[in-house]
Amino acid sequence: MKAWIGLMSGTSMDGIDAILVSFERQQIRVHATHTIDYPDDIRQRLSNLSQNRGTPDDFGELDHTTGSLFALAASSVIxxxxxxxxxxxxxxxxxxxxxxxxxxxxxxxxxVGDPTLIAERTGITTVADFRRRDLAAGGQGAPLVPAFHKAFFSAVGEDRCILNLGGIANITHLPANDGAPVTGFDTGPANALMDAWCLDQTGRAYDKDGAWADEGIVDQSLLGDMLSEAYFSRQPPKSTGTERFNLEWLKVLLNRHPDLPGADVQRTLLELTAVTVAQQIPPAKGMTVFVCGGGAKNKVLMRELQRTCSPLRIASTAELGLDPQWVEPTAFAWLASQTLSGKSGNLPEVTGASGERILGAVYYA
Incomplete structure (x- = not known):
């Protein structure tokens, strides 16, 4: 039996999820999981650099530091x-x-996350840099996980949507018709803006269970300004990140809405996610939306998604046999297996690439 490790850190920049899995007859078997939280100073430096506040030395140091942490996460899960x-x-x-x-x-x-350090310190062949080949082929380089969703979560005769609520939200529509193309794209912000605002206003890294947001009310005027962002009306293929949706983006909008209570802003950000997801999910009667990612733990967000996406059913990917936290790291374990098998890892109909491509660079043990 071959085992594979997947390592993932998303746009929330909160830490590294590691999973050790095997794939048998299109079934996923989870053997171990482990999470490493980023130290506060590393998270802040990563955030600064993501907003172009840093130097080439900062980039090099963080590439090494995060590479060491990725290697530690892999060793720990082993x-x-x-x-x-x-x-x-x-x-x-x-x-x-x-x-x-x-x-x-x-x-x-x-x-960042130097893969040579991962290979060197674990003694295990490491596949990384998955996005750039798709970009070179004219694609968005993201989202890449829909190929994994298609391989393991599709069901003939049943429309399904996989909704990942990471820092950015993305959806994958798995049509009931086996011959129909899979579609997928980033819908906009999920946890990234809520986390950034929560940290800025309360000093807490995130709003546990959505409790703070639940204290506030939606400000319709602010929500309207947010929804005027051109990205939401763009047609796919499309992908985005914190270079577009960040605290500075939010504060520019808040200049037109002074003196709003912090909880109202948080509640409005949560509503933004719920509304933009609902607006962009393909209409399919009787479809279930299976949620994964850190946002699946936000009880208020899940409640509001059930409202905005009605009559579609909102459920957890746990119903499909994989805990919401571990879908994306498992996907990158699978993508590594695709690479080493000489098989494509992208879906051109999702990313917009000119064709299927074998993704990633291989760093041999």
Missing amino acids: EKSGFPATSIAAIGSHGQTLRHQPDGSTPFSIQ
Whole structure:
């Protein structure tokens, strides 16, 4: 039996999720999981650099530091699993995205988390840098996880939507008709803005269970200004990140809405996510929306999604056999297996690439 490790840190920049899995007859078997939280100073430096506040030295140092943390996450999940390192085929590491600019004449996507350190310190072949080949082929380089969703979550005769609520929200529509194309794209902000505002106003890294947002009310005027952002009306393929949706973006809007209580702003940000997801989910009668990502733990967000997406049913990917926290790291374990098998990892109908491509660079043990 081949085992694979997936490493993921998303746009929330809160830490690294590591999973050790095997894939048997299109079934996922989870053997161990582990999470490493970023120290506060590292998270702040990553956030600064993502907003172009930093130097080339900062980039180099953070590439090394996060690479060391990714290696530690991989070693820790191996230790918890009891598997010998020699039984692990490869590690798939997404890295930590700093900037994602897929549009314009010079598209790029930058991740840190030096994969050579991961391979060197674990002694395991590591696959990383998944986005750039898709970008080179004219794609967005994201989202890449829909190919995994298609492989493991599709069901003939049943329309399904996988909604990932990370720092940015993205959806994958898995049509009931097996021959119909899968669609997917980033809908806009999920946790990124709520986390940034919560930290700025309360000193807490996130709003646990959405409790603070639940104290506030939606400010319809502010919500209207937010919804005027051109990204929401763009047609896919499209992807975005914190270079567009960040605290500065929010504060510019708040200049037109002075003296709003902090909880009202938080509640309005939560409503923004719920509304923009609902507006962009393809209409499909009887479809279930399966939620994954950190936002699945936000009880208020889940409640409001059920309202805005009605009559669609909102459920957890746990119903499909995979805990919401572990969908994305599992996807990058699978993408590593695709790469080493010489198989494509992108869906051109999702990213807009000119064709299927084998993704990632391989750093051999």
